Amino acid sequence: xxxxxxxxxxxxxxxxxxxxxxxxxxxxxxxxxxxxxxxxxxxxxxxxxxxxxxxxxxxxxxxxxxxxxxxxxxxxxxxxxxxxxxxxxxxxxxxxxxxxxxxxxxxxxxxxxxxxxxxxxxxxxxxxxxxxxxxxxxxxxxxxxxxxxxxxxxxxxxxxxxxxxxxxxxxxxxxxxxxxxxxxxxxxxxxxxxxxxxxxxxxxxxxxxxxxxxxxxxxxxxxxxxxxxxxxxxxxxxxxxxxxxxxxxxxxxxxxxxxxx
Amino acid sequence: xxxxxxxxxxxxxxxxxxxxxxxxxxxxxxxxxxxxxxxxxxxxxxxxxxxxxxxxxxxxxxxxxxxxxxxxxxxxxxxxxxxxxxxxxxxxxxxxxxxxxxxxxxxxxxxxxxxxxxxxxxxxxxxxxxxxxxxxxxxxxxxxxxxxxxxxxxxxxxxxxxxxxxxxxxxxxxxxxxxxxxxxxxxxxxxxxxxxxxxxxxxxxxxxxxxxxxxxxxxxxxxxxxxxxxxxxxxxxxxxxxxxxxxxxxxxxxxxxxxxxxxxxxxxxxxxxx
Numbered sequence: 001x002x003x004x005x006x007x008x009x010x011x012x013x014x015x016x017x018x019x020x021x022x023x024x025x026x027x028x029x030x031x032x033x034x035x036x037x038x039x040x041x042x043x044x045x046x047x048x049x050x051x052x053x054x055x056x057x058x059x060x061x062x063x064x065x066x067x068x069x070x071x072x073x074x075x076x077x078x079x080x081x082x083x084x085x086x087x088x089x090x091x092x093x094x095x096x097x098x099x100x101x102x103x104x105x106x107x108x109x110x111x112x113x114x115x116x117x118x119x120x121x122x123x124x125x126x127x128x129x130x131x132x133x134x135x136x137x138x139x140x141x142x143x144x145x146x147x148x149x150x151x152x153x154x155x156x157x158x159x160x161x162x163x164x165x166x167x168x169x170x171x172x173x174x175x176x177x178x179x180x181x182x183x184x185x186x187x188x189x190x191x192x193x194x195x196x197x198x199x200x201x202x203x204x205x206x207x208x209x210x211x212x213x214x215x216x217x218x219x220x221x222x223x224x225x226x227x228x229x230x231x232x233x234x235x236x237x238x239x240x241x242x243x244x245x246x247x248x249x250x251x252x253x254x255x256x257x258x259x260x261x
Numbered sequence: 262x263x264x265x266x267x268x269x270x271x272x273x274x275x276x277x278x279x280x281x282x283x284x285x286x287x288x289x290x291x292x293x294x295x296x297x298x299x300x301x302x303x304x305x306x307x308x309x310x311x312x313x314x315x316x317x318x319x320x321x322x323x324x325x326x327x328x329x330x331x332x333x334x335x336x337x338x339x340x341x342x343x344x345x346x347x348x349x350x351x352x353x354x355x356x357x358x359x360x361x362x363x364x365x366x367x368x369x370x371x372x373x374x375x376x377x378x379x380x381x382x383x384x385x386x387x388x389x390x391x392x393x394x395x396x397x398x399x400x401x402x403x404x405x406x407x408x409x410x411x412x413x414x415x416x417x418x419x420x421x422x423x424x425x426x427x428x429x430x431x432x433x434x435x436x437x438x439x440x441x442x443x444x445x446x447x448x449x450x451x452x453x454x455x456x457x458x459x460x461x462x463x464x465x466x467x468x469x470x471x472x473x474x475x476x477x478x479x480x481x482x483x484x485x486x487x488x489x490x491x492x493x494x495x496x497x498x499x500x501x502x503x504x505x506x507x508x509x510x511x512x513x514x515x516x517x518x519x520x521x522x523x524x525x526x527x528x529x530x531x532x533x534x535x
Contacts (some may be wrong), residue, residue, distance in 0.1 A: 050470050076443040089432030093454040093532050102450070106440045134532040 001069050003158050003190035004031040009063035011049055021048040022215040038193045038201035038208045046216025047194045051162050055083055079157040082151030086166045088143035090135040097131040100150045121149035141172035159191040181229055202242035210249040220249040269521040320502040329506040336510040343487035344514050347475035350410020358418030366426035383416035392481040406478040413474040414467040425459025426452045466520040472515040
């Protein structure tokens, strides 16, 4: 079974009005179980729109979105995915622990279960000792890790991430990338990851989906095979080959000027 | 810049209050305003004494202080009476304001309609209604005063709360959608807590207004048990320092309400003290 399947997906915003925008057109994409797929492209290529369609935060104008074998809406209601954004979006008034507990709370888990699961997730992102802190007491990187812990709290089979490391410094970013891969490997989590960093896309992904703008569509899918990731991977020839391939695919699009963004 | 109103919070009620760092070490922050206050009092005393200002124009602070001390028991008793009216009116007005804001935030149409209506109500000189309200109830009733307070309090609480309830972080909205949470669940878990800083901004404004309204409402007759009625009767008897002594009492009462609101804010929102 596939984790995500999009067939003939088109998304038009403000249809029939003067400011009509075709954000996505004719998108077909499948993400396999346990697969890590990145979406990359210039701004306006619809990569975030694509992610939001999978999350059922918006609905397609045409085509179908299937998540975990069911329609996207049902998958959302069943909490088949966890989601994280560029901003951590933590709830200021809840402690770190209670932030992570929130999705479980809404699922109706018992208090003991919630507590145990939140502990486990915070352990995973290395923030167990900050469970009682409020988000305002944490650095940006730590907040983002809490957001990831929250996204993982229900042990979703699918993780959706919209530039989650975009606002972080390079060192934190690399550490969190490794953490993310470790977590996904451990739970067999599939992931759809939006980024505009070519090295990040290559390092994380099994496949990099290259998109172009106006109208947003998939122009190429670059498979990456780097095996087990580690410190050496970032220096390996395969890594750089992957980067070159993705860069070339981005340049090949009709808007080369923005492809480097 | 050290003052009672945190400038950051005043400018942006959602900004986190980083107390320890910004407040420059507790006690030290109190010194400048106290110094300014003392200097003001000394200047006032000098102007009155040196300038031979008639006491009916402006009594000296020392005279007011003496009178305040001499009548402290009456000030205390009348202060309690006015304070009770202010407190009951404040509670009623705040609860109604908050509930109304929750309903208005829940239904878009109501929210749009209610803002101009609330603005019109806020522009009404509610105090001017006091004599009319007085006539609706018995002369020994405290109800018209409490009603005036409640009406005055309603406006800032309602407007601030509504603003806070409507401003939901888009990410929080998406997150709650991804959790398939809707309606009152979102209100309870996201809207209300996110609105709290706004609600308390409204409450802080309302707390001072409540005391003003409670005292001024007494100017229009009825029971003679409060600070306002004592101020009018002392002034009518040309006992100006005594009138001022009750004004000081009203000022202290207003401060107590304001500080109580501030304290409550701290207790209810521990995450803003971090």
